Amino acid sequence: MNVLIWVAVALIGGAGSVARFLVDGAISSAVGRDFPFGTMAVNISGAVILGLLTGLALGHGEALLAGTAAVGSYTTFSTWMLETQRLTEERQYRTAVLNVVVSLALGVAAAAVGRLIGAQL
Amino acid sequence: MPEPAAEVTVSYPAGSSPPGRARLALPRADRREIAAIFAGGAIGTVARAALAEAFPHSATEWPWPTFGVNIVAAFLVGYFVTRLQERLPLSSYRRPLLGTGLCGGLSTFSTMQVEILKMLSAHAWGLAAGYIAASIVAGYAAIHLATALVRRVRVRR
Numbered sequence: 001m002n003v004l005i006w007v008a009v010a011l012i013g014g015a016g017s018v019a020r021f022l023v024d025g026a027i028s029s030a031v032g033r034d035f036p037f038g039t040m041a042v043n044i045s046g047a048v049i050l051g052l053l054t055g056l057a058l059g060h061g062e063a064l065l066a067g068t069a070a071v072g073s074y075t076t077f078s079t080w081m082l083e084t085q086r087l088t089e090e091r092q093y094r095t096a097v098l099n100v101v102v103s104l105a106l107g108v109a110a111a112a113v114g115r116l117i118g119a120q121l
Numbered sequence: 122m123p124e125p126a127a128e129v130t131v132s133y134p135a136g137s138s139p140p141g142r143a144r145l146a147l148p149r150a151d152r153r154e155i156a157a158i159f160a161g162g163a164i165g166t167v168a169r170a171a172l173a174e175a176f177p178h179s180a181t182e183w184p185w186p187t188f189g190v191n192i193v194a195a196f197l198v199g200y201f202v203t204r205l206q207e208r209l210p211l212s213s214y215r216r217p218l219l220g221t222g223l224c225g226g227l228s229t230f231s232t233m234q235v236e237i238l239k240m241l242s243a244h245a246w247g248l249a250a251g252y253i254a255a256s257i258v259a260g261y262a263a264i265h266l267a268t269a270l271v272r273r274v275r276v277r278r
Binding site: 006009010011012013014015016017018020021043046047049050051054064067068069071072073074075076077078079080081082084085100103104107108110111112115 | 155158159160161162163164165166167169170173174191194195197198199202217220221222224225226227228229230231232233234235237238239241253256257260261263264265268
């Protein structure tokens with residue numbers, strides 16, 4: 001694995017993180033911030049894209065750059081958990097549980113649909 | 122006199138768009154904020170990708186690289202965000218660099234979902250259930266612990 005690949009991983013990871021910030025901000029300002037829809041939209045859209053890449057059965061280098069670096073950095077586990085924990089601090093337990101359960105259900109479903117589409121291409 | 126920590130809520134600014142006229146619009150972001158997110162995200166992503174490359178695993182083995190970075194990133198984001206919001210003076214680039222960038226780039230949701238999907242496809246039901254439960258419980262606990270650790274330190278004014 002050469003240096004160039006890792007420079008690309010860093011640049012793509014930076015870009016994926018900026019994309020997450022912009023999409024999260026756009027969704028949150030459009031539909032409101034009572035529920036963390038922004039993070040959910042990012043995570044579900046990322047799951048469908050990574051599922052699609054999985055279905056395509058890419059080579060090792062391509063999977064590292066497009067999957068691990070690009071889509072991996074675009075989606076986030078840490079913010080999802082932070083928002084869930086902050087909801088419980090505000091005693092919004094139902095919303096917190098909903099945030100976890102809906103993200104997981106939609107996330108796995110999105111990955112499955114993506115993989116199905118990818119396998120057809 | 123220090124403000125009680127419980128009064129400080131999530132960072133969401135209230136009422137950013139009038140009801141009924143909600144439109145998709147890019148958030149106003151300055152270049153420094155974007156650069157900070159880019160830099161943090163680059164570092165976090167390289168760390169996560171390096172671990173994934175160093176510790177490959179089959180679909181029916183416990184995904185230690187993803188699980189590890191997710192729980193570490195959860196602890197770090199709890200620490201950074203709580204400290205930045207409740208203990209340190211306002212800073213325009215630390216949260217984008219450390220929270221949105223570093224922790225966001227280090228952790229991943231999509232890889233976790235595809236790993237769960239592959240476990241389900243391989244009929245490894247118990248592994249999938251255990252992976253989901255452990256990630257949620259440990260991720261939540263990590264943030265709770267990091268937040269509590271920061272709040273134990275008295276505010277200095």
